[in-house]
Amino acid sequence: MTQLPTRKTFFINRRRFLESASVSLAVSALGAYGAELVNQKPRRVGLIGAGWYGKSDLWRLIQVAPVELVSLCDPDQHMLAGAVKIAGERLKGSKPPRTYTDYRQMLKERDLDIVLIGSPDHWHALQAIAAIEAGADVYLQKPISVDVIEGEAILAAARKHQRVVQIGTQRKSTPHLIEAKKRVVDAGLLGRIAHVDMCCYFHMRANGNPPVQPVPDHLDYEMWTGPAPLRPYDGLPHLRWWRTFMEYGNGIMGDMCVHMLDTARWMLNLGWPKRITSQGGIYVQKEGKSNIADTQTAVFEYEGLNAVWQHRSWGAPPDPDYPWALFLHGEKGVLKASTMRADFVPLDKNAKPIHFECLYEREKYPEDVTEERIELNAAPATRRHMLDFLAAVDKRGRPVADVEDGHISTASCILANLSMETGRPLVYDPKKRVVTGDAAATRLLRRSYRKPWVHPEPA
Numbered sequence: 073m074t075q076l077p078t079r080k081t082f083f084i085n086r087r088r089f090l091e092s093a094s095v096s097l098a099v100s101a102l103g104a105y106g107a108e109l110v111n112q113k114p115r116r117v118g119l120i121g122a123g124w125y126g127k128s129d130l131w132r133l134i135q136v137a138p139v140e141l142v143s144l145c146d147p148d149q150h151m152l153a154g155a156v157k158i159a160g161e162r163l164k165g166s167k168p169p170r171t172y173t174d175y176r177q178m179l180k181e182r183d184l185d186i187v188l189i190g191s192p193d194h195w196h197a198l199q200a201i202a203a204i205e206a207g208a209d210v211y212l213q214k215p216i217s218v219d220v221i222e223g224e225a226i227l228a229a230a231r232k233h234q235r236v237v238q239i240g241t242q243r244k245s246t247p248h249l250i251e252a253k254k255r256v257v258d259a260g261l262l263g264r265i266a267h268v269d270m271c272c273y274f275h276m277r278a279n280g281n282p283p284v285q286p287v288p289d290h291l292d293y294e295m296w297t298g299p300a301p302l303r304p305y306d307g308l309p310h311l312r313w314w315r316t317f318m319e320y321g322n323g324i325m326g327d328m329c330v331h332m333l334d335t336a337r338w339m340l341n342l343g344w345p346k347r348i349t350s351q352g353g354i355y356v357q358k359e360g361k362s363n364i365a366d367t368q369t370a371v372f373e374y375e376g377l378n379a380v381w382q383h384r385s386w387g388a389p390p391d392p393d394y395p396w397a398l399f400l401h402g403e404k405g406v407l408k409a410s411t412m413r414a415d416f417v418p419l420d421k422n423a424k425p426i427h428f429e430c431l432y433e434r435e436k437y438p439e440d441v442t443e444e445r446i447e448l449n450a451a452p453a454t455r456r457h458m459l460d461f462l463a464a465v466d467k468r469g470r471p472v473a474d475v476e477d478g479h480i481s482t483a484s485c486i487l488a489n490l491s492m493e494t495g496r497p498l499v500y501d502p503k504k505r506v507v508t509g510d511a512a513a514t515r516l517l518r519r520s521y522r523k524p525w526v527h528p529e530p531a
Contacts, residue, residue: 114138115462118184118208120175120199122146122155123310124445125213126190129240130155132454133188133211134162135437137462142184145172147292148310162439173292175199179206186465189213192314193321194300197222200237201229201528209236209465211458215330215482216475218321220517223479223486224505225528230475232531238461238471239478242450243335243411245457248428252407252414253339255426261416262402265340268379269399270332272324273389278316279360282306299525306361316362323364324383325350325485332398333372334473334481335409336379339400344480345372345379349497350488356386370488381488411449490516505530 117139119130123146133139141159146152152171159169172178179187179202187203188211189196197217203210210230216239217223230237243249256262284304287293293305301319314320315327336342352368366386372379389395397410405418414428430449434441440451457473464471483500490513491498499508507513521527 112138114140116140116142116183116185117188118143118145118169118178118186119155119188119190120145120178120203121189121191121195121213122148122151123190126188127155127158128443128446129188129190129211129213129454129458131158131162131439131443132451133186133458135439136455136458139163141166141169143170143172143178143181145175145178147173147295148308149173149290151310173295176202179203179208182206184208186211192296192309193218193326194319195298197226197528198299198525200226204229204233204235204237207233207235209461211238211240211461212475212478213240214334214478215322215326215485216478217482218326218486219519220483220486220500221505221530222519222528223483224502224530227475227479228530229528234468236461236464236468236471237475237478238457238464239473239475240454240457241331241334241473241478241481242453242457243331244338244472245460246411246450246453247431247456248414249335249409252409252416252426252428256407256416257339257400261404261418262400262407263404265400265402266377267401268336268340268377269401270329270336270379270381270397271389271394272328272332272383272396273385273387274328274396275385276312276328277324277357277362277364277366277385278312279357279362281360297522299521299527301522316364318363321364322486322489323368324385325365325368325370325381325489326482328383328396329370329381329488330481330485332396333379333381333484334477336398336400337477337481339409340377342374342377342379344500344502345374345484347373347497347499348484348487348491349373350492352492365492368488368492370485370491372484372488411453 115137117133119126122144141163144152144155156168156171185208187208189199190213191199193215196212200210200212216226284306287305296309303319307313321327348370350368350370352365354365355367357366367384370381394408394410397408400407405416408415408417412430416426418425431452432448433452440446440448460472487498487500494513498510498513501508518527
C-alpha cells in the first residue's frame with residue numbers, strides 16, 4: 073500500500089486559506105473527515121470501465137482514502153493491463169487486482185464496498201443497478217443514463233437497497249464555484265435572478281470516415297457494445313469516438329450540458345423543469361460518420377426563470393474566457409462561472425467586481441503533474457467529491473451529488489434531445505413517468521435494447 077497522505081493533504085494551501093474564508097468553510101469539514109480516513113480500514117474497491125476517466129476517478133480516490141483495489145473490469149485487455157500497471161505503481165506492495173472483461177463476473181464475488189463506474193454512457197444503468205444489487209455503494213459517472221426510464225430504474229434501485237450513489241457532477245465540489253455561490257448567489261449580490269445562459273463551444277465533436285476493419289483480439293467488442301446497437305467496427309471506440317454516436321450517449325447535450333444544468337440547479341435550488349424545448353441538428357460538420365448534433369439550443373423553463381443552453385462544435389465562443397460555462401443573470405449583475413474561473417460583474421459601477429480563480433494542487437499531489445491526460449483543474453474537485461461520497465457512505469446519508477439530482481439533470485438533457493427529435497415542447501411527469509399528453513414521446517423515454525440484454529424497470 074502506498075504511503076497515505078498526511079493531514080495537511082486534505083486542506084487547501086495556506087495562501088488560499090487566508091485569502092478566502094468561504095472556501096475554507098466549504099471544504100474544512102471534508103478536510104477533517106479526510107484526516108480521519110488515515111486510521112480507517114481500507115475500502116474494498118472495484119472499477120468498471122478502466123479507460124481514461126474511470127482510471128482518473130480511481131486515482132483521485134486512492135489519493136484521499138485507504139483503498140484495497142480488489143478488481144478491475146474492462147472488455148479491452150490493453151486497458152486492463154494499463155490500469156493494473158499504474159495501480160501497482162500507486163499502491164506499492166499491494167496485491168494485484170483481479171481482472172475481468174464481464175462486470176457480472178466481477179460483481180458475482182460480492183466482495184466490494186465501493187464500485188466506481190467509468191464505462192461509456194450506454195452501460196451506466198445496467199452496471200450501476202447490478203453493483204447496487206451486489207451490495208456496493210456506487211460512484212457513477214455522469215450522465216447516469218442514456219434514456220429517462222434507465223435513470224428512474226437506477227434511482228429506484230438505490231433507494232430500495234439503501235445504497236449511496238454519488239454522481240460525477242463534481243462542480244458541486246469545485247472550491248471556486250462553492251465560493252462564488254456563497255459570496256455572490258447566496259449573499260444576494262445578483263438580486264432577483266431571472267435568466268440563466270449555459271454554453272459549450274469546444275470543438276469536441278469527433279468526425280471522420282474510418283473504414284470498417286477486423287476487431288482486434290484484445291477487445292471483446294460484443295461486450296463493449298452490450299445493450300446498444302452493434303455498429304460495424306471501425307477502430308477502437310475509446311476516447312471521443314464513441315461519444316460522437318447517439319447509439320452510445322446523448323451527444324454534447326448529454327455530455328456537457330448535464331454539468332452546467334446541474335450546477336445551475338444546485339446554485340439556484342431548482343428541481344425538474346416545467347417544460348423543455350430544443351432545436352438543432354448537424355448544420356456544419358456533415359462530412360463524417362458522426363450523428364450527434366453540432367449545433368443545438370435548449371430552453372429549460374422554470375417558474376420565473378428560463379435556463380437556456382447553446383452548443384456549437386464549430387466557430388468561436390462569444391466570450392473566449394468562458395467557452396464552457398454558465399451565466400446567472402440578475403437584476404444587479406451577472407455571475408460568470410466555469411470549471412476554470414468565475415467572475416461577478418455588477419451593474420453598479422461603484423460596486424466591486426469579484427474574481428474567483430481555480431484551485432490547483434500540484435505541490436500537494438505531484439503525481440498529478442505527470443498523469444496522462446489528467447484534467448488538473450478538475451482533480452481538486454474530484455478529490456473533494458470522493459471525500460463527500462465516503463462521508464455519506466459512513467453516515468449512510470445522501471451525498472452532495474445524490475443519484476436523484478443526477479437523474480433530474482441527466483433526464484432533462486435527454487428530454488431536450490427528444491424535443492429536438494419530435495419538434496415539440498415536452499413536459500415530463502416524474503411521478504407517472506410519462507410525457508404529459510404525448511404518448512409518442514412517452515414511448516421514446518425507453519430505448520430498445522439489443523438482445524439478450526433486458527432494459528431495467530423502476531421498482
